[in-house]
Amino acid sequence: xxxxxxxxxxxxxxxxxxxxxxxxxxxxxxxxxxxxxxxxxxxxxxxxxxxxxxxxxxxxxxxxxxxxxxxxxxxxxxxxxxxxxxxxxxxxxxxxxxxxxxxxxxxxxxxxxxxxxxxxxxxxxxxxxxxxxxxxxxxxxxxxxxxxxxxxxxxxxxxxxxxxxxxxxxxxxxxxxxxxxxxxxxxxxxxxxxxxxxxxxxxxxxxxxxxxxxxxxxxxxxxxxxxxxxxxxxxxxxxxxxxxxxxxxxxxxxxxxxxxxxxxxxxxxxxxxxxxxxxxxxxxxxxxxxxxxxxxxxxxxxxxxxxxxxxxxxxxxxxxxxxxxxxxxxxxxxxxxxxxxxxxxxxxxxxxxxxxxxxxxxxxxxxxxxxxxxxxxxxxxxxxxxxxxxxxxxxxxxxxxxxxxxxxxxxxxxxxxxxxxxxxxxxxxx
Amino acid sequence: xxxxxxxxxxxxxxxxxxxxxxxxxxxxxxxxxxxxxxxxxxxxxxxxxxxxxxxxxxxxxxxxxxxxxxxxxxxxxxxxxxxxxxxxxxxxxxxxxxxxxxxxxxxxxxxxxxxxxxxxxxxxxxxxxxxxxxxxxxxxxxxxxxxxxxxxxxxxxxxxxxxxxxxxxxxxxxxxxxxxxxxxxxxxxxxxxxxxxxxxxxxxxxxxxxxxxxxxxxxxxxxxxxxxxxxxxxxxxxxxxxxxxxxxxxxxxxxxxxxxxxxxxxxxxxxxxxxxxxxxxxxxxxxxxxxxxxxxxxxxxxxxxxxxxxx
Amino acid sequence: xxxxxxxxxxxxxxxxxxxxxxxxxxxxxxxxxxxxxxxxxxxxxxxxxxxxxxxxxxxxxxxxxxxxxxxxxxxxxxxxxxxxxxxxxxxxxxxxxxxxxxxxxxxxxxxxxxxxxxxxxxxxxxxxxxxxxxxxxxxxxxxxxxxxxxxxxxxxxxxxxxxxxxxxxxxxxxxxxxxxxxxxxx
Numbered sequence: 001x002x003x004x005x006x007x008x009x010x011x012x013x014x015x016x017x018x019x020x021x022x023x024x025x026x027x028x029x030x031x032x033x034x035x036x037x038x039x040x041x042x043x044x045x046x047x048x049x050x051x052x053x054x055x056x057x058x059x060x061x062x063x064x065x066x067x068x069x070x071x072x073x074x075x076x077x078x079x080x081x082x083x084x085x086x087x088x089x090x091x092x093x094x095x096x097x098x099x100x101x102x103x104x105x106x107x108x109x110x111x112x113x114x115x116x117x118x119x120x121x122x123x124x125x126x127x128x129x130x131x132x133x134x135x136x137x138x139x140x141x142x143x144x145x146x147x148x149x150x151x152x153x154x155x156x157x158x159x160x161x162x163x164x165x166x167x168x169x170x171x172x173x174x175x176x177x178x179x180x181x182x183x184x185x186x187x188x189x190x191x192x193x194x195x196x197x198x199x200x201x202x203x204x205x206x207x208x209x210x211x212x213x214x215x216x217x218x219x220x221x222x223x224x225x226x227x228x229x230x231x232x233x234x235x236x237x238x239x240x241x242x243x244x245x246x247x248x249x250x251x252x253x254x255x256x257x258x259x260x261x262x263x264x265x266x267x268x269x270x271x272x273x274x275x276x277x278x279x280x281x282x283x284x285x286x287x288x289x290x291x292x293x294x295x296x297x298x299x300x301x302x303x304x305x306x307x308x309x310x311x312x313x314x315x316x317x318x319x320x321x322x323x324x325x326x327x328x329x330x331x332x333x334x335x336x337x338x339x340x341x342x343x344x345x346x347x348x349x350x351x352x353x354x355x356x357x358x359x360x361x362x363x364x365x366x367x368x369x370x371x372x373x374x375x376x377x378x379x380x381x382x383x384x385x386x387x388x389x390x391x392x393x394x395x396x397x398x399x400x401x402x403x404x405x406x407x408x409x410x411x412x413x414x415x416x417x418x419x420x421x422x423x424x425x426x427x428x429x430x
Numbered sequence: 431x432x433x434x435x436x437x438x439x440x441x442x443x444x445x446x447x448x449x450x451x452x453x454x455x456x457x458x459x460x461x462x463x464x465x466x467x468x469x470x471x472x473x474x475x476x477x478x479x480x481x482x483x484x485x486x487x488x489x490x491x492x493x494x495x496x497x498x499x500x501x502x503x504x505x506x507x508x509x510x511x512x513x514x515x516x517x518x519x520x521x522x523x524x525x526x527x528x529x530x531x532x533x534x535x536x537x538x539x540x541x542x543x544x545x546x547x548x549x550x551x552x553x554x555x556x557x558x559x560x561x562x563x564x565x566x567x568x569x570x571x572x573x574x575x576x577x578x579x580x581x582x583x584x585x586x587x588x589x590x591x592x593x594x595x596x597x598x599x600x601x602x603x604x605x606x607x608x609x610x611x612x613x614x615x616x617x618x619x620x621x622x623x624x625x626x627x628x629x630x631x632x633x634x635x636x637x638x639x640x641x642x643x644x645x646x647x648x649x650x651x652x653x654x655x656x657x658x659x660x661x662x663x664x665x666x667x668x669x670x671x672x673x674x675x676x677x678x679x680x681x682x683x684x685x686x687x688x689x690x691x692x693x694x695x696x697x698x699x700x701x702x703x704x705x706x707x708x709x710x711x712x713x714x715x716x717x718x719x720x721x722x723x724x725x726x727x728x729x730x731x732x733x734x735x736x737x738x739x740x741x
Numbered sequence: 742x743x744x745x746x747x748x749x750x751x752x753x754x755x756x757x758x759x760x761x762x763x764x765x766x767x768x769x770x771x772x773x774x775x776x777x778x779x780x781x782x783x784x785x786x787x788x789x790x791x792x793x794x795x796x797x798x799x800x801x802x803x804x805x806x807x808x809x810x811x812x813x814x815x816x817x818x819x820x821x822x823x824x825x826x827x828x829x830x831x832x833x834x835x836x837x838x839x840x841x842x843x844x845x846x847x848x849x850x851x852x853x854x855x856x857x858x859x860x861x862x863x864x865x866x867x868x869x870x871x872x873x874x875x876x877x878x879x880x881x882x883x884x885x886x887x888x889x890x891x892x893x894x895x896x897x898x899x900x901x902x903x904x905x906x907x908x909x910x911x912x913x914x915x916x917x918x919x920x921x922x923x924x925x926x927x
Contacts (some may be wrong), residue, residue: 466863469863499814
């Protein structure tokens with residue numbers, strides 16, 4: 001079956017494209033890109049005033065299945081991904097049972113094949129049960145489809161164990177994704193240590209607790225040669241260390257989340273809004289600016305959502321008791337369109353770099369380009385769509401968004417995964 | 431009338447609110463000196479003491495205040511509380527709301543808990559201490575005591591000594607002192623200071639001995655000996671040597687200066703027994719003022735609430 | 742709400758004469774000042790009590806103990822009206838066994854006096870409680886009457902009766918005020 005995307009602004013810096021063009025897709029593959037194309041029969045999608053980009057990928061998603069299906073499951077999480085413009089997500093392993101062996105990886109692969117709206121790439125744990133004590137069966141997991149390893153949710157505390165894991169992971173060519181948090185420093189911290197911890201009488205989680213692990217893991221990357229990806233960086237110091245590591249040619253990549261890019265600790269008021277409780281916590285305005293600068297100059301490779309759905313009753317607790325995290329899949333693109341693409345120093349090509357190509361290359365996922373012969377994982381964006389972020393907006397089972405109540409400009413209207421519609425006219429295809 | 435429906439955070443209040451509470455408390459102080467210490471003022475009103483963290487002193491003070499105003503007081507304490515059985519605070523609040531109580535005093539282990547109550551119920555909420563955040567009625571009774579003993583608040587230099595970082599008492603007292611024109615100074619080891627003391631508006635002086643001659647009030651905080659995760663100073667002995675109030679240090683204070691402590695005291699740690707029992711120490715005075723101040727808070731919150739029409 | 746004076750019902754001299762007469766009546770009824778005590782209701786009743794005590798001292802040559810009572814905490818209308826300024830009550834004598842004369846400026850619904858009696862009882866058990874007022878304007882809502890009245894002043898509920906005293910207002914007078922706009926009393 002043929003599909004024609006007609007008259008859209010086609011943007012892909014990987015092939016030097018930013019022009020109005022038509023795209024013909026046949027059997028899930030792009031067959032031709034150029035002006036004034038026609039197809040004898042099939043579906044034509046009018047893309048005038050829209051932007052056509054390589055499919056977006058979120059490399060940091062908590063799909064919650066198995067174990068926490070009341071928060072999210074693979075079906076609802078991938079619906080949310082499609083709604084937010086993503087053609088693929090990487091599923092974090094902190095489920096129950098935890099994804100620390102091949103059979104758990106296979107479960108996710110099979111469930112995603114049956115119920116997923118978009119591609120799902122499982123991430124396995126680094127250590128057994130993410131406890132940091134013994135290596136998980138990485139080879140077993142790679143054989144079943146794991147694409148990277150992470151103990152996300154907590155950092156690997158023991159430096160020797162992290163070194164062992166990085167040395168071991170090298171044989172598979174996979175990336176170690178590090179959650180940077182020194183627990184002896186972060187302790188029971190729930191907000192950035194400084195102004196907000198003092199003002200609200202909450203335990204602080206200092207920047208140094210992240211930066212010490214960033215420095216350590218960069219040193220281990222140098223020692224072991226293992227590919228290292230630093231998850232959800234939140235501080236100016238972390239970005240500076242990654243910048244210098246990249247200058248030295250180390251295989252280090254990193255991501256930042258929309259909430260760390262577009263919110264800072266000043267958002268936390270005596271209302272104690274638990275939707276703003278994140279790990280790592282929201283940092284200062286200066287940190288936020290440093291993250292954006294890192295995104296612009298290429299130090300930061302990817303925007304990753306750290307989509308962390310939680311049920312209403314879980315977030316409706318005392319701030320110190322409520323779980324960390326915000327949902328992110330359905331707001332990330334709109335936030336980036338509203339707050340980044342609107343800037344003079346951030347182009348649509350930059351957006352494609354940090355939301356489509358960057359994420360894939362961080363974790364070594366299959367590349368995708370807007371050129372003939374490429375698999376048709378494509379996102380179509382309506383830059384003028386107004387988005388009200390409220391509970392009914394979400395496809396996710398949870399609505400614990402840090403951006404609840406805001407209005408954004410720009411939203412995915414179509415998502416094609418292997419040439420099949422996951423999203424059409426802004427609606428998830430059932 | 432108070433400008434706020436709840437007493438949760440000193441910063442929600444105006445200077446007029448503080449003065450009104452202190453002035454009203456004067457009248458209640460007189461009641462507490464009578465033989466029959468009971469007023470019919472809040473007859474038929476229900477005051478719930480929701481104490482989800484153990485506290486005998488504060489709970490008793492609120493309880494006496496409610497009883498002296500003839501309110502029906504109900505105690506809901508941690509050991510008996512449903513939170514232990516897994517009910518959330520929001521559900522507890524909804525339950526109390528369904529029982530139509532008029533005022534809830536909440537003491538809770540975590541900062542911000544009183545806000546959860548305001549979202550779930552119409553009752554007036556009084557913060558009886560939330561985590562490391564605030565304890566506004568303690569600050570009010572401290573101001574009351576200082577005003578009573580020193581005749582004014584404006585211009586006073588008040589040294590708050592000890593564990594500022596974990597103290598909700600300091601969390602309320604520091605902004606309250608600033609609002610009434612006094613100067614709070616925080617004194618103690620750097621490991622007991624919040625990350626950014628200037629955010630609270632207090633000057634940090636590391637040495638108690640240097641600070642003493644300039645103080646009108648030496649306010650000693652309780653050293654939290656029960657802390658689980660390692661002490662932030664080498665020993666109680668060393669703390670006492672550097673920051674304990676003893677007779678020699680009292681002698682370094684100006685003659686008019688007073689010594690205060692929110693209680694319960696660790697005698698021989700932050701305050702010597704000799705100082706605690708001396709004329710300079712107002713510890714029991716603070717407790718006495720506490721009842722009057724809490725009566726004033728309840729009276730001002732519950733009185734006149736059906737108004738709106740001109741008086 | 743603003744008021745304007747409709748009529749002056751007592752001037753300084755009339756007040757002075759009334760106070761003198763009340764002082765005589767109190768002494769006569771109680772057979773002297775021996776067991777007497779005066780308790781004025783804040784604020785004008787308290788001033789009147791002082792004036793009465795001075796008058797009694799002048800007539801009898803005896804000092805009568807005087808106290809003041811703030812009845813804010815005893816009001817029955819707390820739910821709708823909060824007294825913005827609460828004063829300290831001050832009863833510097835034991836009321837137990839005394840013949841106490843409550844003193845107020847204007848007697849109206851009787852609710853203030855009921856509150857005052859409740860408040861007084863919390864200090865002890867007087868032998869008797871009597872009531873002296875400068876003006877009785879009627880409209881009682883409770884079975885309360887004054888034992889000593891300066892002047893009975895028929896008034897409308899829509900009006901206000903206001904007493905001015907030298908010590909507080911710089912002049913002595915009792916006036917009927919009426920509203921400039923519509924609205925309730927006080």
